[in-house]
Amino acid sequence: MAVVRKNFTAMTSAEKTAFANALRQFKTTSANGRNYNWYIDQHITFFARTTDNISHAHQSPSFFPWHREYLRLLELDLQTVSGNPGIFIPYWDWTVSTLPFTSDFLGSVTNGSVSSGNFSPAWGWSLYRSSIATSFLQRRVGQNATRPTASQVSTVQSRTVYDQSPWNSTVSNSYRNRNEIELHNRVHNYVGGHMGTREAPNDPCFWLHHCNIDRLWWLWQTVRGLDTYQPRTGTTSGVVDNNETMRPFGAGRSPLAVHDISALNYSYA
Amino acid sequence: MTDMKRRDVLRYSAAGAVTAATAVVGIQAVAGPGSAVGGEKAAAADPRDFEETYKGKKIKGKHNAGGKDELHINNKKLALTVISTLFIPEDGSEPYVANAYISAVNHYDPVEIDNDKNKEGLKKLAKKVVDMLGDLELSDEAAKAHTH
Ligand SMILES: [Cu+2]
Numbered sequence: 001m002a003v004v005r006k007n008f009t010a011m012t013s014a015e016k017t018a019f020a021n022a023l024r025q026f027k028t029t030s031a032n033g034r035n036y037n038w039y040i041d042q043h044i045t046f047f048a049r050t051t052d053n054i055s056h057a058h059q060s061p062s063f064f065p066w067h068r069e070y071l072r073l074l075e076l077d078l079q080t081v082s083g084n085p086g087i088f089i090p091y092w093d094w095t096v097s098t099l100p101f102t103s104d105f106l107g108s109v110t111n112g113s114v115s116s117g118n119f120s121p122a123w124g125w126s127l128y129r130s131s132i133a134t135s136f137l138q139r140r141v142g143q144n145a146t147r148p149t150a151s152q153v154s155t156v157q158s159r160t161v162y163d164q165s166p167w168n169s170t171v172s173n174s175y176r177n178r179n180e181i182e183l184h185n186r187v188h189n190y191v192g193g194h195m196g197t198r199e200a201p202n203d204p205c206f207w208l209h210h211c212n213i214d215r216l217w218w219l220w221q222t223v224r225g226l227d228t229y230q231p232r233t234g235t236t237s238g239v240v241d242n243n244e245t246m247r248p249f250g251a252g253r254s255p256l257a258v259h260d261i262s263a264l265n266y267s268y269a
Numbered sequence: 270m271t272d273m274k275r276r277d278v279l280r281y282s283a284a285g286a287v288t289a290a291t292a293v294v295g296i297q298a299v300a301g302p303g304s305a306v307g308g309e310k311a312a313a314a315d316p317r318d319f320e321e322t323y324k325g326k327k328i329k330g331k332h333n334a335g336g337k338d339e340l341h342i343n344n345k346k347l348a349l350t351v352i353s354t355l356f357i358p359e360d361g362s363e364p365y366v367a368n369a370y371i372s373a374v375n376h377y378d379p380v381e382i383d384n385d386k387n388k389e390g391l392k393k394l395a396k397k398v399v400d401m402l403g404d405l406e407l408s409d410e411a412a413k414a415h416t417h
Binding site: 047059111112129130131132133134138140143144145168169170171172177178181182184185186188189192193196197198199200 | 345353357364366373374375377400401402403406407408410411
């Protein structure tokens with residue numbers, strides 16, 4: 001079913017509860033051959049350069065399309081596991097000061113820990129492959145970085161070059177790299193705790209954060225052209241070309257296959 | 270981060286200034302900064318070799334020439350990954366590319382470390398990790414390496 005991804009601040013309390021409960025259910029129940037921890041495994045595996053010598057998920061041009069497919073799959077799985085085809089991933093616009101870390105939604109934080117209520121162990125949230133020895137989800141909001149401002153976002157959004165050689169974390173004139181470092185990395189560091197780690201999808205705000213990143217890429221595409229991924233078809237080694245399959249997703253799940261979100265059953269409000 | 274970045278930038282430019290001054294005095298670049306001070310003492314004082322207590326935790330760094338630097342927090346290993354990445358100073362000065370370390374814990378927050386101006390980056394990284402851990406410790410998962 002086609003869904004409209006809303007700003008979390010526009011969600012009804014019933015929608016917030018349904019989203020949180022679907023995530024919890026997916027921790028213990030598989031859907032479509034996957035479960036929640038599968039997503040954490042993929043994030044860890046594909047952050048690194050894999051045996052094909054390609055960096056699929058980060059520090060490479062496929063950063064945007066890889067996460068678009070990753071979120072689309074999760075949205076589908078949450079709909080399946082909950083039996084609610086209306087479940088959608090909400091986005092978190094971090095340029096406004098309202099945070100999703102509340103007891104009725106992604107869980108409130110006490111001294112850096114989500115120790116009771118939503119997303120606490122007692123509520124039914126367990127951590128997986130945590131590099132920090134704890135059973136409590138960690139957040140150290142604002143300790144290590146500040147949130148991007150609206151003007152910083154618009155400066156990044158005004159870049160015209162999608163990406164260019166050497167296609168990694170060193171490129172300066174690159175919408176992808178500037179977004180990845182100045183907006184994406186920064187918000188991971190702003191939340192801190194598990195969001196700053198390799199196993200960041202342990203924190204459900206990962207999905208809201210990446211949903212906003214995906215929304216910004218979509219807004220950029222609507223200005224610059226939908227099929228503007230670089231590198232185009234060809235033989236660029238070490239990176240995913242426009243028509244090359246992104247691992248671990250199925251055959252044909254290329255940047256080209258996900259360039260138009262209207263073909264992916266969601267839109268942004 | 271805002272403050273830290275600002276400090277980084279200051280230190281970065283300060284180090285640059287020292288290098289320039291040294292060049293004017295005429296010391297060969299190949300001699301390196303250590304030999305100017307004199308042999309073993311300078312070698313033993315590599316800022317990447319340290320063992321001290323920070324906020325109640327033992328932080329231990331070890332520099333391996335030609336190999337991977339090591340870091341332990343309360344005897345738990347933190348695997349380090351070297352990347353080359355763009356740094357974009359928040360004060361609006363020019364972005365620059367530098368070598369940096371990431372780990373499972375500072376995965377999106379590379380810390381500048383190199384053989385030249387940023388040898389003390391390893392201790393800075395150790396302190397950053399302690400600040401992030403608070404009362405907690407690293408788990409065995411933190412010791413698992415991966416490549417970039
Ligand atoms: Cu991310």
